[in-house]
Amino acid sequence: MHMIPVVASDVHKAHHSIEFSRGTLGPSQEDPRRADIIATALRMAGHALREPEDLDLDLLARVHTPEYVEFLSTAWALWEERFGADVPAMGFTWPGRGSDVSRPDDLVGRLGYHSFAADCSIGPATWHAACEAAAIAQTAADLVNGGERAAFGLCRPPGHHATTDQFGGYCYLNNAAVAAQRLLDHGAARVSVLDVDYHHGNGTQAIFDDRRDVLTVSIHADPTVEFPWFSGYAHERGVGDGDGANVNLPLPLGSGIGDYRSALDTALDLIGSAGCEAIVVALGVDTFVDDPLGAFTLGSDDYTEIASRISTLDLPTAIVQEGGYAVEAIGDNVATFLAPFS
Numbered sequence: 001m002h003m004i005p006v007v008a009s010d011v012h013k014a015h016h017s018i019e020f021s022r023g024t025l026g027p028s029q030e031d032p033r034r035a036d037i038i039a040t041a042l043r044m045a046g047h048a049l050r051e052p053e054d055l056d057l058d059l060l061a062r063v064h065t066p067e068y069v070e071f072l073s074t075a076w077a078l079w080e081e082r083f084g085a086d087v088p089a090m091g092f093t094w095p096g097r098g099s100d101v102s103r104p105d106d107l108v109g110r111l112g113y114h115s116f117a118a119d120c121s122i123g124p125a126t127w128h129a130a131c132e133a134a135a136i137a138q139t140a141a142d143l144v145n146g147g148e149r150a151a152f153g154l155c156r157p158p159g160h161h162a163t164t165d166q167f168g169g170y171c172y173l174n175n176a177a178v179a180a181q182r183l184l185d186h187g188a189a190r191v192s193v194l195d196v197d198y199h200h201g202n203g204t205q206a207i208f209d210d211r212r213d214v215l216t217v218s219i220h221a222d223p224t225v226e227f228p229w230f231s232g233y234a235h236e237r238g239v240g241d242g243d244g245a246n247v248n249l250p251l252p253l254g255s256g257i258g259d260y261r262s263a264l265d266t267a268l269d270l271i272g273s274a275g276c277e278a279i280v281v282a283l284g285v286d287t288f289v290d291d292p293l294g295a296f297t298l299g300s301d302d303y304t305e306i307a308s309r310i311s312t313l314d315l316p317t318a319i320v321q322e323g324g325y326a327v328e329a330i331g332d333n334v335a336t337f338l339a340p341f342s
């Protein structure tokens with residue numbers, strides 16, 4: 001049996017953000033152990049792990065703005081110089097609705113301008129870790145471009161909430177978007193990003209919203225009662241050239257495999273009939289019943305079914321890691337998801 005290749009790295013370990021949650025700032029649930037546990041489970045399952053190639057900065061520039069890349073790459077050094085190395089950098093002021101926003105010159109203003117949530121911070125290792133995660137996604141896409149039927153990028157930090165120029169939701173660079181753009185750059189005329197994380201992939205949607213060449217489809221918890229609150233609704237269908245090329249399939253809290261299967265079949269019908277030549281799966285296993293951040297009720301076995309159905313598309317498939325916070329189960333859940341692609 002051919003186990004699908006896994007791209008992973010230890011660079012993520014030094015990045016551990018803080019988050020504002022229920023009135024307190026504390027260590028993020030997006031913990032380094034997550035990726036270590038997944039890597040161990042995948043090795044045990046028989047996957048070969050390899051390190052990523054260097055990140056292609058031209059590729060990154062097709063997904064994020066130059067201002068944002070410049071900001072992220074310099075924010076920690078500027079923060080440390082001004083406030084010291086003891087506390088990480090975080091935004092705390094965001095533009096109001098409907099305001100015509102200009103980009104502040106000041107670092108503190110920029111932290112608000114370039115973020116949308118108070119759930120993650122920038123520390124000394126954040127930029128390097130985010131670049132490594134994007135490089136992992138790029139390398140997974142390259143393996144698929146090179147003829148692998150599927151490849152997995154063990155990205156950490158995750159990416160699907162990061163927009164062209166904002167971090168938030170534990171995400172800094174949009175790894176799934178990087179992978180999708182890499183598949184396009186290799187010659188695919190159209191690709192799909194299927195986001196099965198518990199949370200709406202608002203960043204991926206925003207990055208490709210006005211484009212037809214990427215069909216973005218996300219199955220997630222109803223944003224009227226869940227992060228990211230301000231997007232993920234079924235009426236968001238893409239804009240301009242991208243009209244019809246974004247599909248949101250929100251599900252109620254408490255959803256299990258029955259509801260999930262229906263949404264997934266809708267997603268797969270759309271992707272299958274849209275002429276996509278390759279697919280990126282943004283894989284969050286925070287849909288798991290015991291996930292501390294999620295309220296769906298999927299069991300470990302359900303990941304076999306979900307992955308089997310996705311694999312019936314029979315498209316070259318780059319899978320990238322997003323969320324999943326039930327650390328005792330995260331390794332098995334990811335290994336279970338990857339098995340049908342082997």
Ligand code: OKP
Nearest residue numbers: 021119169170199227323324
């Ligand atoms: C990232 B990914 C709760 C704060 C929740 C947002 C969740 C980000 C999820 N203490 N912060 O989609 O798994």
Ligand code: ZN
Nearest residue numbers: 197198199323
């Ligand atoms: Zn999530």
